[in-house]
Amino acid sequence: MGTMTDIEQALAAGAARDAGGPPPQLLEAITTAAARDGLLDVRYAVIDAPLGPLVVAATDAGVVRVSFDSPEVAAEELARRVSPRVMAAPALLDDVRRELDAYFAGRRTTFDIPLDWRLVTGPFARRVLTRTAAIPYGTTSTYAAVARDAGNPQASRATGNALGANPICVIVPCHRVLRSGGGLGGYAGGVPAKRMLLDLESA
Amino acid sequence: MQLPPFQAVYDAHCDRVWRFVVSVVGRQDADDVFQETWITALRAYPDLRDIGAITSWLLTIAQRKGIDEHRARRQRPTLTADPPQTCPTTPPYDDDDGDDALWQLVRDLPPKQRAALAHRFVGDLAYHDIAAAMGTTPEAARRNVHEAITKLRSTWAP
Numbered sequence: 001m002g003t004m005t006d007i008e009q010a011l012a013a014g015a016a017r018d019a020g021g022p023p024p025q026l027l028e029a030i031t032t033a034a035a036r037d038g039l040l041d042v043r044y045a046v047i048d049a050p051l052g053p054l055v056v057a058a059t060d061a062g063v064v065r066v067s068f069d070s071p072e073v074a075a076e077e078l079a080r081r082v083s084p085r086v087m088a089a090p091a092l093l094d095d096v097r098r099e100l101d102a103y104f105a106g107r108r109t110t111f112d113i114p115l116d117w118r119l120v121t122g123p124f125a126r127r128v129l130t131r132t133a134a135i136p137y138g139t140t141s142t143y144a145a146v147a148r149d150a151g152n153p154q155a156s157r158a159t160g161n162a163l164g165a166n167p168i169c170v171i172v173p174c175h176r177v178l179r180s181g182g183g184l185g186g187y188a189g190g191v192p193a194k195r196m197l198l199d200l201e202s203a
Numbered sequence: 204m205q206l207p208p209f210q211a212v213y214d215a216h217c218d219r220v221w222r223f224v225v226s227v228v229g230r231q232d233a234d235d236v237f238q239e240t241w242i243t244a245l246r247a248y249p250d251l252r253d254i255g256a257i258t259s260w261l262l263t264i265a266q267r268k269g270i271d272e273h274r275a276r277r278q279r280p281t282l283t284a285d286p287p288q289t290c291p292t293t294p295p296y297d298d299d300d301g302d303d304a305l306w307q308l309v310r311d312l313p314p315k316q317r318a319a320l321a322h323r324f325v326g327d328l329a330y331h332d333i334a335a336a337m338g339t340t341p342e343a344a345r346r347n348v349h350e351a352i353t354k355l356r357s358t359w360a361p
Contacts, residue, residue: 005352006361007305007352007355007356007359008324008352010305010359010361011305011306011309011320011323011324011352011355012324014226014303014304014305014306014324015222015226015303015306015321015324015325020218020221020222021217021218021221022217022218022220022221022233022237023234026234026237026238027213027217029234029238030238030241030242030245033238033242034241034242034245037242037246039242039245039246040245072211075208075210075211076207076208076211078208079205079206079207079208079209080205083249084206084207084208084209084248084249085209085245085248085249086208086209086210087208087209087210087213087245088210
């Protein structure tokens with residue numbers, strides 16, 4: 001700021017002395033008010049899971065994303081694909097956290113929380129994931145069987161792509177779909193995570 | 204233009220907006236003004252044209268909210284008759300919040316001078332950015348800061 005007079009120095013020092021950030025509870029007050037006013041298009045929270053942290057995001061319509069990415073990467077994707085009005089708001093995701101906690105503890109076999117399918121691109125992918133959501137807890141299916149149930153037995157590659165792009169991992173159980181030969185196939189959270197989920201469900 | 208997630212904007216700027224708000228309205232009213240600032244910013248965010256100007260954009264909103272608060276307070280007769288600064292031991296003021304003595308004098312200045320000082324010494328903005336945030340010219344911004352400092356010099360005893 002160049003040469004400062006005594007009073008300018010005192011103003012700068014006073015501003016620095018009052019430095020620090022806002023009380024942490026203000027962020028929750030802001031997100032709660034924003035959601036009430038319909039301004040918070042997407043809220044997300046990081047949920048601890050046995051597979052590692054999951055980023056769970058919801059719109060007014062329901063859970064839109066369950067991601068294995070970091071919160072920063074997940075928020076950036078949500079801003080690009082849903083709306084830039086996206087904020088961390090753990091208190092607004094208590095419902096889905098409770099269901100996931102119970103699932104990971106082996107106390108829940110289905111999810112009741114509403115889902116928002118808007119990140120599923122195309123009608124075939126939507127049919128694939130709808131079929132996948134109907135595979136019962138503790139059982140598995142195959143890419144070929146899901147392709148057939150989705151109405152196109154030839155489309156096993158497109159089925160694999162749709163499952164690989166599943167935006168709502170765990171809740172839409174793409175981990176229950178295996179290769180026809182019995183191989184695990186791939187998984188967004190890594191093959192060990194897929195193995196862990198299948199073991200959890202068979203226990 | 205692809206906007207970053209609003210959370211990233213909050214994380215990067217909440218400290219500076221907080222300091223600005225505290226310096227303009229004082230610690231006691233800062234919570235409300237800070238919240239209103241971010242709600243207003245979130246409402247307007249999808250229409251933001253220039254993410255590079257995000258700092259002065261946020262401080263402009265904070266300044267307007269601060270001036271609204273100042274006006275509202277002047278219209279509450281019981282509070283004007285007995286401004287909280289004169290009874291610093293009464294809650295919700297407490298010593299930990301320790302408003303700086305000089306900045307308490309700043310809050311008695313006219314709104315434009317107060318905002319200009321906060322932009323300069325809290326926001327650390329250059330005069331052309333202060334002018335943009337206040338909707339005035341750099342010369343007028345410089346004059347606001349100068350007049351404020353002259354006025355403070357007459358009342359401030361370090």
